[in-house]
Amino acid sequence: MGTKTVDETGAETGPEAKTDEEKVNVTKTDAAAADEVTGADTEIDDSAEGDEVEGLEGLAEDETEGPSGVGQGAAAVASVGLGLVSLTGGWIGTVAAARETLVGQLETASTATVSTQVKEIYGDAWHATAMWGGIFALVALIVGVVVLARPAFGAPGKPQAPWIKSVAWAGVSLGVIGLLLAVLKYTDILLGLPSTS
Numbered sequence: 001m002g003t004k005t006v007d008e009t010g011a012e013t014g015p016e017a018k019t020d021e022e023k024v025n026v027t028k029t030d031a032a033a034a035d036e037v038t039g040a041d042t043e044i045d046d047s048a049e050g051d052e053v054e055g056l057e058g059l060a061e062d063e064t065e066g067p068s069g070v071g072q073g074a075a076a077v078a079s080v081g082l083g084l085v086s087l088t089g090g091w092i093g094t095v096a097a098a099r100e101t102l103v104g105q106l107e108t109a110s111t112a113t114v115s116t117q118v119k120e121i122y123g124d125a126w127h128a129t130a131m132w133g134g135i136f137a138l139v140a141l142i143v144g145v146v147v148l149a150r151p152a153f154g155a156p157g158k159p160q161a162p163w164i165k166s167v168a169w170a171g172v173s174l175g176v177i178g179l180l181l182a183v184l185k186y187t188d189i190l191l192g193l194p195s196t197s
Contacts, residue, residue: 069161076147076167082140083174086133086182093132097125123193130185137178144171 104120112120147168151160184190 069164072147072150072160073164073167075143076164076171079140079144079147079171080167080174082136082143083171083178086135086137086140086178087174089129089133090136093129096128096132100125100128118193123188126191126193127186130182134179134182134186137175137182139175140171141175141179144168144175148172 101121101124104117104122104124108117108120147164151158181190
């Protein structure tokens, strides 16, 4: 094993002492190795950044290609909701019927015939309920048809999602049924007023 000594000038002496040239060569070799490593890292980072940029560009293109269908889906669901309200009745129809009942009670004299009292108090309320049900059914029908017809006027080549079509068809169906029932109720064909004679 060799010994290493340092003289007064700070230079190493002994068998393991390195000359200045060797030290410079070692330093250059270490710097070259470090450059190779950082160069490889840079190439990896550049390619990764390029992939990220391409991915972001693709995402931006997808967003700008056309509508995502969220509005159409919401309108289809609204059509179904309006169709259900037309069948089950809503608070607007209930309030309108109660108002017609009150108006009928106020305007009908106590000496009026039974058929007049029934018509004014109950018949008008029944017709008001049928009318509001028909309005909701008509709106449900129109919204459903607009959703189904929208792709013909939208971006070409962008098909409508199947679930949107299904829900819109359900809204149209409920609208047609609700409108038919409203007409039948309003004309007294379905659940007409009882005969008082």
